[in-house]
Amino acid sequence: MKYLRICLILLTITLLPFRSAALEQAQLPEGYCHWEVAEYGIAAPLCGLAGDAGRGMAIVSDSHLGNCLACHQLPIPGVEAYGTIGPPLEGIAARLGEAQIRLRVVDTRHINPMSIMPGFYRDPRLIHRPGKRYRGKTFLTAQQVEDVIAYLVTLK
Amino acid sequence: MKIASRYFVLISGLALALPAGYAGAGEPRSGYEFIKPATREMQDDDFLNPGMFTVEKGQALFNGQPGGDGKSCADCHGSEGEGLDTGNIARYPVYRDGALVTLQKQISQCLTGTTGKTLPDDHPDLVALETFVRNRARGKPVNVQTDGPMVKLLEKGEQLYKARYGLIDISCYHCHDMYPGQMIRGQKISEGQGNGFPAYRLDIGEITNLPQRIQQCLTLMRAEPFESGSDEINLLGLHIMSRSNGLKIETPAVRY
Numbered sequence: 426m427k428y429l430r431i432c433l434i435l436l437t438i439t440l441l442p443f444r445s446a447a448l449e450q451a452q453l454p455e456g457y458c459h460w461e462v463a464e465y466g467i468a469a470p471l472c473g474l475a476g477d478a479g480r481g482m483a484i485v486s487d488s489h490l491g492n493c494l495a496c497h498q499l500p501i502p503g504v505e506a507y508g509t510i511g512p513p514l515e516g517i518a519a520r521l522g523e524a525q526i527r528l529r530v531v532d533t534r535h536i537n538p539m540s541i542m543p544g545f546y547r548d549p550r551l552i553h554r555p556g557k558r559y560r561g562k563t564f565l566t567a568q569q570v571e572d573v574i575a576y577l578v579t580l581k
Numbered sequence: 582m583k584i585a586s587r588y589f590v591l592i593s594g595l596a597l598a599l600p601a602g603y604a605g606a607g608e609p610r611s612g613y614e615f616i617k618p619a620t621r622e623m624q625d626d627d628f629l630n631p632g633m634f635t636v637e638k639g640q641a642l643f644n645g646q647p648g649g650d651g652k653s654c655a656d657c658h659g660s661e662g663e664g665l666d667t668g669n670i671a672r673y674p675v676y677r678d679g680a681l682v683t684l685q686k687q688i689s690q691c692l693t694g695t696t697g698k699t700l701p702d703d704h705p706d707l708v709a710l711e712t713f714v715r716n717r718a719r720g721k722p723v724n725v726q727t728d729g730p731m732v733k734l735l736e737k738g739e740q741l742y743k744a745r746y747g748l749i750d751i752s753c754y755h756c757h758d759m760y761p762g763q764m765i766r767g768q769k770i771s772e773g774q775g776n777g778f779p780a781y782r783l784d785i786g787e788i789t790n791l792p793q794r795i796q797q798c799l800t801l802m803r804a805e806p807f808e809s810g811s812d813e814i815n816l817l818g819l820h821i822m823s824r825s826n827g828l829k830i831e832t833p834a835v836r837y
Binding site: 494506554562 | 744745746747748749750751755756759760763764765766767770799800803804805
């Protein structure tokens, strides 16, 4: 029994690179743009898209879209219910540059692996047990993420 | 390779970064402490508590012949369930004959034994019976076994509790152990204790047992929920109930 277990462990270790290769080969969902992290940020806009701050403000408030208010306080007039899980975002652009904000919205676990914050443009292949209608999808589209960033950089 | 190794690092990072009882260390706190005062009042008054309708429905089923022509539950256990051992009710889920038995499963087996009929997991009649039976033990402290054969099952349950799910990509642990007491929009996050279930949920206006509550949470996480009666949902339920050991049963609690 013990021998069998050791064999299994050895086999697992041997096969690990193959498993990784399998994930690597798993197709990225159609339309998902690749992005790269450098200096704790993502410098280039996703898919080269330009964001719109007005649309971004609507997305952060909409509970079916960004739903940022679920966890963060934001300086939006008329909003009373907000969450206290994440830091308030007023003045965020005075503390972080656009590239740093982009990485935090796209996939903040590159900075804090234990973070509770969802990656709004996280690689869909890394999502565990996504609901049927969410398979292969990102939380927000690349355009929506850029809109949110365009809004957040105004919060100085 | 890059993404894969990142994934691996994240998984191992998660395992390392979760010492047992992170912020949840200390005495467990019932969801009652996290709900609004008006909701507490509603729970405390049996005439206001909407969950009492389900207790009554459960009692009617308990006294009737829910599955066919067999005996009623009341024939053995009394019309008010006074023959039930409430201390034993507080011990569910239990380990018996090599398997985990939830209170619902026990009731279901009893029903099948007396009436020959089987109800699917989480059938409204089963949930009503579960609510009635659990309500008989209101005030008794939850007392789930945590040693012996339960150890391995609890470990599995804890792993499921600490795994991330769905597009929102968080675990039960993230909200209920790291952030209880914080606000998520207008609601306070509780410790995710199981002592109030089945509970009446104001958000959906329905009585909800623990497996259903877990499914509702997973759906909210935009995850594929575990099926009713599956090992995963029962192991999660076991872990959650074990965290509630010592808390008084509040069924039917009123929760958001």
